[in-house]
Structures are given as structure tokens and as C-alpha cells.
Amino acid sequence: MEMAEETIVSLVPDDEGKQKFRKCDQISFYRRQTLGPNLQYRACLDTLVLTERGARVELEPDCGVRLILSLSASDETVRVQIDELQPIRTRYSVPDVLTKEPVGEPLRVAKETRDLVSLTWGEKQYQVRVWACPFRLEVLCGEEAMVTFNSRDKLHFDTLQDSLWQETWREFVDIKANGPSSVGADLCLHGYNHVYGLPEHADSLKLSDTRHGEPYRLYNLDVFAYDLHSRLGLYGSVPLVLAHKTNQSIGVFWLNTSETLVDGTPPMKRRRVPPQTDLRWLSESGLIDCMVLLGPSPSQVMSQYAQLTGYQALPPLFSLGYHQCRWNYEDEADVKAVDAGFDHHNIPYDVIWLDIEHTDGKRYFTWDPVCFPDPVSLQRHLEDRKRKLVVINDPHIKVDPDWSLYCEARDGGHFVKDREGQIYQGSCWPGDSNYLDFSSPATRAWYSQRFALERYSGSTSSLFVWNDMNEPSVFGGPEQTMPKDAMHHGGWEHRELHNLYGFHQVHMATVQGLITRSGGLERPFALSRSFFAGSQRLGAVWTGDNVASWDYLKISIPMILSLSLAGISFCGADVGGFVKDPDPELLVRWYQAGALTPFFRGHAAMNTKRREPWLFGDQVTSAIRCVIQQRYLLLPYWYTLFHQAHTAGLPPLRPLWVEFPADQDTFTVDHQYMIGLVLPSLSIPLPVCFCPSVCLSLSVPVCLSLSVPVCLNLPVGPCLSVSAPSLSTCVQVPVFQRGGTVVSRRTGCGSCTADLQKHPLSLTVALDSQGGAEGELYLDDGHSFRYRDRREFILRRFSLLFCANSLPFKKTENSCVVLTGYQDVPVKFLFDEARHMLTLEDLNVGLGKDWDIKIL
Secondary structure, X not given: OOOOOOOOOOOOOOOOHHHHOOOHHHOHHHHHHHHOOOOOEEEEEEEEEEEOOEEEEEEEEOOOOOEEEEEEEOOOEEEEEEEEOOOOOOOOOOOOOOOOOOOOOOOEEEEEOOOEEEEEOOOOOEEEEEEOOOOEEEEEEOOEEEEEEOOOOOOEEOOOOOOOEEEEEOOEEEXXXXXXXXXXXXXXXXXXXXXXXXXXXXXXXXXXXOOOOOOEEEOOOOOOOOOOOOOOOOOOOOOEEEEEEOOEEEEEEEOOOOXXXXXXXXXXXXXXXXXXXXXXXXXXXXXXXXEEEOOOOHHHHHHHHHHHHOOOOOOOHHHHOEEEOOOOOOOHHHHHHHHHHHHHOOOOOOEEEEOHHHOEOOEOOOOOOOOOOOHHHHHHHHHHOOOEEEEEOOOEEEOOOOOHHHHHHHHOOOEOEOOOOOEOEEEEOOEEEEEEOOOOHHHHHHHHHOOOOOOOOOOOOOEEEEEOOOOOOOOOOHHHOOOOOOEEHHHEEHHHHHXXXXXXXXXXXXXXXXXXXXXXXXXXXXXXXXXOOOHHHOOEEEOXXXXXXXXXXXXXXXXXXXXXXOOOOXXXXXXXXXXXXXXXXXXXXXXXXXOOOOOEEEOOOOOOOOOOOOOOOHHHHHHHHHHHHHHHHOHHHHHHHHHHHHHHOOOOEEEHHHHOOOOHHHOOOOOEEEEOOOEEEEOOOOOOOOOOEEEEEEOOOEEEEOOOEOOOOEOOEEEEEEEOOOOOOOOOOOEEEEOOEEEEEXXXXXXXXXXXXXXXXXXXXXXOOOOEEEEEEEEOOOOEOHHHHOOOOEEEEEEEEOOHHHOOOOOOOOOOEEEEOOOOEEOEEEEEOOXXXXXXXXXXXXXXXXXXXXXX
8 A cells, every 4th residue: 555645855955846847827938828919810822832842821910020831741741830931030940850851742722712722732632721811721631621720820929029038937037139939829630539649748648638727848857756647847858749539640740849838628528519629839939840740540640750750779689678777886896796686586687877976076977986996897797797887977067177078078169158158057966067068069079979988988888878967957947957048059049949958968969979989880778868859769768757656657657658659669667766665566566567668777766775676585586587587588579679660660669549549448548558569568557455457458369478378268358357466476467469469589588688599489379360370570680780781680570370171270199280491390289278279399490591380
């Protein structure tokens, strides 16, 4: 049972708690836009120009400055961009997020009147209709409206001025060099009741009605022990919404890196009134750059988004294993003792982590000379066991004129400036700190060079990187971050690119450094707390400073699913909770949940009790051992799923509705999910006394798999309940295999991922109602770019189809199984009729050739 709530003490010096964060009524641009009045715009259709790959038309307000709307469209994406027609200076346009500019098709005028013009392209499946007055822009499939832009006349565009504008919140003064510059627009999603996305928030997967509460805030912030069921911005932001109904999915991507708020209004429940969801986007600055992803299936929407912002990086295999972390392991002897503890207790793991205390006085790229006097020897010790070390590296640099790295950064102009042109000084873990300006390509190049082995003293090629505090976090700053009027490369204010800061650090500079360190041969691994759209193409993220409680375990599932839908596939939550001490049952349940998420790391704060898996008694050790071993056995399947994410944009973790898009019962489920299209996972996020069973909607046959292969013929039905076993008997969360699929596993796991190659592969086949099954297996060397550069990989497809006269299989004296392809040889087999399970043993076949198995 949950204990009485304890006061959680922040680890940030002089922290004033949640009061330091603003509510929407304290955000000036939100007040101005929502309280109005809003100008009404009309489209000047006589200014319409068809370009080679799109169209342009001017928008005129009731009074004020004209805008220019640029439109491009294809059968996958419709893009709407709005800027001032003649701005006094260029407005900020987001760099580096899109992997390439989407190419529109030539547009044709399908219909034109005084009041509207309809544009179409390609085979005329889609069209865009622009209404003159009031201005509307509709995206239609045939004659059915899918999305209407500016449906409620909420288009807002503060034009730049030649005058300063000052705003004050608490003791903080924010000076805008060109006055207010906010933008906003509303979109109506026709026919949609269910919308998802907008990470990162500690809230339900399905987005909620915001009319009587706070909007969803996208503003990267360092929030310690964040509140649950809150729409406050957390560490990262992805301005992407996915909408789904039984026969169609669409997406809306709002490309803006300034502070953004999103209001959502679901449809009123009225008879004979088609459903719709109204979204309103409000950003502090920049341009309006809105892309509608046309789907129509969930997988197509995710693929279209990946084509814009990049596909998930294929991670090195070791990073899919288990990671052991703590703030902080005390010294080299402590690290070696923990490493030995995993071997002694026969628990596999791949990576051990060091937090900020490993450095010399919080100077990154250094080592504490007393506690870590020989880091190279420590890394070699781990390398001998085929394991890795990860160290933290934050974006703030200790102000120390006697430190060569600080002087080099200062003299090279690599720090963010204040509005007066002086180096901006804030405070973080080292005390007085300056902040690297990662928006500058020169600074990113300089920073990436710090990871070279000859420059990063004490590093080896088995050292990888964790970028934390990169929202950026500034102790004592406004909302514990950088002032918005700080100045970056190119003369841009921080307000323009705030949400891009962490992206530029880890997902450009750090990863570039790790790739360059290997001469472009080895895949990097970098973890970041802050992120933006596109972060998926280079690294992993986690959900930040969570708390050791059942409620935080429960909320981690929709948080991870929301990240997955937004393309951030390599994600997870700190197992056990970063803050406070979990009891043994919570710890085991969290390991069970964490083992079924992409990024699997145990982590804890410095003021918590040690919680290595063997410190809670034999029963807990045994349960955690089993969970981690099962994770390692499934790594061939996980790795194959990451190959699919890397090539097709499909995340390994998927809400049920993604795989069962016509089943409305799945649309609001956020405590169960699919691992790929094969394994529905039933999370057990609450104590057994509160949650005696879990329920899964079933529309296909499934194969039940617990700690050992067990095959049951489970009938198709509306719901399957599975009791949650007690801690004394539970070794793994129930995982189901979908009928008609093939899952690959290793038969043993060893002590780390490098040992997996020693163990044969096994295939678990679950038949569908027609007696068939299919699956894939992807293999490469697990660490290099040879799969990309030399096409050195194996991608195999397995198919099984029983003939009508051989299903169901029944063992008789004449029954035999024959392997063909190498040579026709009989195969040893066992058939358990009661469990409906056929087991083929000692096949001894490779994956380099085709082969068949025939049941006669």
C-alpha cells in the first residue's frame, strides 16, 4: 500500500519548488492572444501565384501589416507557412530539425470563384480549398474536409517593431528587442474524437480538454519530481499531434522552437453532429510553419513524420541491454565492486554510469584525481568484461580562469551572451557557470573535438556520454532556465530557439564528437534529458527526475508511449524512481515494466539508499535476475524492431490503437501496449492488492508467454483477464504473442550483450486462425556503420503455412519433420497436445541460406 506522502526535498540549492514555474495566466503572449481582440484576415485571391512546387497568396488583416502564405502539398504532407510580407528584419526559421525540405507537387486550380479557390495535385485524391473572407484553408480528401486552418479566426501574428518592449515577471525583466512577436493559429480536425502527442508531459496518452485548466505547454524546463497529471512543460518538446478515428489517422506538426502552448477542445456530444477536435497553437515568436500529415493509417503518419524529421538511429546493441546508474558511485573501487556484484549474482548488464561527482570539481571532461585517479584502467577493466562506461557531461562550464577548457571556450567566443553583449553568467552544479552556445556551428564543432581521445584525458573508445541539465537548467534563473533575452549566434534571442538547445548539444555536438572519435566507423550512444523533434535520429532520452512511487510507475507508460508516437523511440524511465526509496515490491514491478521498454536503466539520487538488485534479499534478487535475463533473451526481437524504426519510422512501443485501428475500445488504453506488432504487454503498475487483474482487448488469437514458453489456444473475444501474481511467485509480467507471428530469441544470455553471439537463436511461432505465421529477424555486427556503408547485415523473413490436411498437427507413428535447403534430414521434435505446442530441437541451421521445414 502507498505510504503517506512524504515531503520531497529538492537537490537544487535554494530551490523554491514548483512556485518558480509560470501558469498560463502569467505568460504575457498567451494572455494577449486569448483575451484578444484577434484580427480577422481575408485571403487576397487576386494575389495568388502558382509556383513550381506550390503556391503563394497574401493575407490582409482588418488593419495592420499584410502577411504572405506559402503552400506546398503532396500525397503525404500539406505545408502552410506564414510570414510578414515585408518584415523589418528576418524572423527566426528553425534550422537543423528537418532532414530535408519537403518537396511539393505542382498545384492546379480545380475551381475558382470570387469567394474561394480549390487547388489539387497528383491524382486529385486531395485538395486544398482557400476561402477569401474570412480566410479559411481546408484540406480535403475528395470532398470531405479533414482539417480546417483558421476555422475560428484565431490566426495571430505580432509584426516586428523598431522599438524595445519590456515585460516583468517576479524579479525577472525580459526585454524584447523588436517588441512582441508571437504567432498563433487554430485548426479544426474534422471527425476526430481522439488526439495524442505533444510530449513531454506527465499525463494520460490521450490529450485532454483544456477549456477549464492549463494548456499543454511546450517549454523545456528542469522540473524536479514533477507533478503528475500536469500539462506543465517538462524536459523536452515535440510539437506533434496525431489524431485517429476508425478509418483514418492524420498528424499536425507545428515547427516552432520558442515557448508554445496548445489548447485542445474535444467535440461536444450531440446527436447528428459530426465529431471534431479544435486545436489552438500559440508560440512566443518565430514563423507559422504547420505541416498536416495525411496518413491515412497510423503507420503512414509516423512514416511521414520520420521523412520530415529523420528516422530513429539504429543504436549499438549494448545500449539495448541493462544500464546501472547512480548519483554517484563513489570511486573506482565502488564501480568495480558493483560490476563484480552483477557477475556474482549472475545478472547480465552492459553499462555502468557515473554522475557529476566523477569530475574534478564539476569540471566536465575531467576526473576526480582522488576518487578516479586512473580512469583508463577502470575502462579497460570493464572492457575486459565487454562492458561500457557512461559519464555525464552538462552544457554549463565552470567559471575558472585557471582551467584551460574554460579559457579556450571563452577566448573562442563559444559562450552565450547577455543582451548587453557580455558573456552570460548563470549558476548550476559548479556554482558560477557560463553556457556553451550550441546554436553556433563553430561551437558545436569545437565541443565535438573535446571527445577526441587525445583531448579528453582519461577517455577510451568504450566511454559514452550522458547530457543532462540541457534545457538548459540555470539555478536561480527565470523558471530555472536561461533568460529569454540572452543572445545566441547570429544575433538571435534565446526565446527563439529555447526548445532547440538540448537538441543542438547532444543530438548534434556530442554525437558528432563520438562519431568523429571513431573515424566515422562506430555508432555512438548518447542520452539526453532535453530534446526536440528530430532528436530520435541520433540518441536516447529518458523521462527525468521521477519519484519512487506506484503512481510514477503508472504514469511512465503513457509518457513513454507519447514519446514513441512522436518519433522518440529510444526512451525509458528511471527504474525504481530517481527520488525516494522504493520498497521491494515496487522495485521488482518497476524492473518488470522497465524490461519491456526500449531504454532500460536503473538510477537513483545521491540521498537515496543503495539499490543494486542483490541488496533486498534472495527473493528480490531472483525476480530481478529473471526479468533482466528475459530482456536479454528477447534482444534479437528488440534489435529487429529498432531496425524497423530506423528504416520505416515505426516505434518499437505502440499504443494498442496503432495495431488495432478499428477497435474503439483501444483508443483510450494507455496502461497496455504493443511491443512491435507481435507482443501485447500487460503492464502491472499497481500493487496486487489494488489491481488483482489486467484486461486486454483481443481481436486476434494470441500465445501466452510468461517466464518459460507456454502455448495456450486463447479464443478471440472482447477481453482477457490475467491475474497479477504475488511477488513470491511472479517472475515476469505477462507478455502475449499475437497469432500469426514469429518472434526470435536467444536461448541464453551470458553476462552482457557481447555474449549473446555464443547462444543459438530460437523462434517462437504463434499461428493465426488460418494456420499461418510470419516474422522478421535483423542482425548485424551490433556496433559499426558497416550495415549502412557496406550493406553488411542479415534480414531474414520467416513464414509458416500449414496445409489444410496437416492442421491440427497430431503425432502418429508415421509423423516426421524434415529440414530441407541444406540437405533433407529428419528433425527431432516434441509435441505437447495438451498445450498445443510443437517443439523442434537441434536444428543447427544458419541464417545465410534459405531453408524449409516440412511437417509430414
